[in-house]
Amino acid sequence: MPTVKTHIFTGTTGSMKNAFGGLLNGADLTLAQVAACRAIRFGRSASAPLPLEQHRAFEARFGISVIEAMGLTETASVAFANPLEPSRRKYGSAGQPLGVEARVVAADGTVLGTGEQGEIELRGDTVMTGYYRNAELTAQVLSPDGWLATG
Numbered sequence: 001m002p003t004v005k006t007h008i009f010t011g012t013t014g015s016m017k018n019a020f021g022g023l024l025n026g027a028d029l030t031l032a033q034v035a036a037c038r039a040i041r042f043g044r045s046a047s048a049p050l051p052l053e054q055h056r057a058f059e060a061r062f063g064i065s066v067i068e069a070m071g072l073t074e075t076a077s078v079a080f081a082n083p084l085e086p087s088r089r090k091y092g093s094a095g096q097p098l099g100v101e102a103r104v105v106a107a108d109g110t111v112l113g114t115g116e117q118g119e120i121e122l123r124g125d126t127v128m129t130g131y132y133r134n135a136e137l138t139a140q141v142l143s144p145d146g147w148l149a150t151g
């Protein structure tokens with residue numbers, strides 16, 4: 001059986017803050033585990049904000065940077081991610097648009113300015129063109145010019 005080299009995959013994804021918490025509460029790391037951690041460039045947390053204290057404790061214990069991200073089924077991938085560079089990250093945030101255009105709109109569809117609250121809309125090559133055999137639902141969430149209402 002061939003051996004997979006550690007430099008082929010240098011990231012990991014955690015979809016729940018409980019996964020990070022479980023690792024934090026585990027036994028002390030062995031020397032082999034510490035060495036294995038050095039081969040991982042970053043971890044990713046998605047689906048819910050990672051509590052700040054848990055985020056920083058994980059990075060300190062394992063020496064692995066954790067970036068928070070957000071994706072949707074309708075975008076086929078991650079739509080937002082924090083930068084890998086710690087000084088550019090905003091803890092508790094889904095990050096910056098990644099491969100999509102993003103905007104925030106009011107209930108009436110008016111595009112809002114920076115810092116205003118509303119609904120996130122996305123557009124780009126990774127955004128779906130419609131729900132399979134469901135034109136009615138597609139029309140509810142996808143504008144004619146390709147903006148997806150994320151809800």
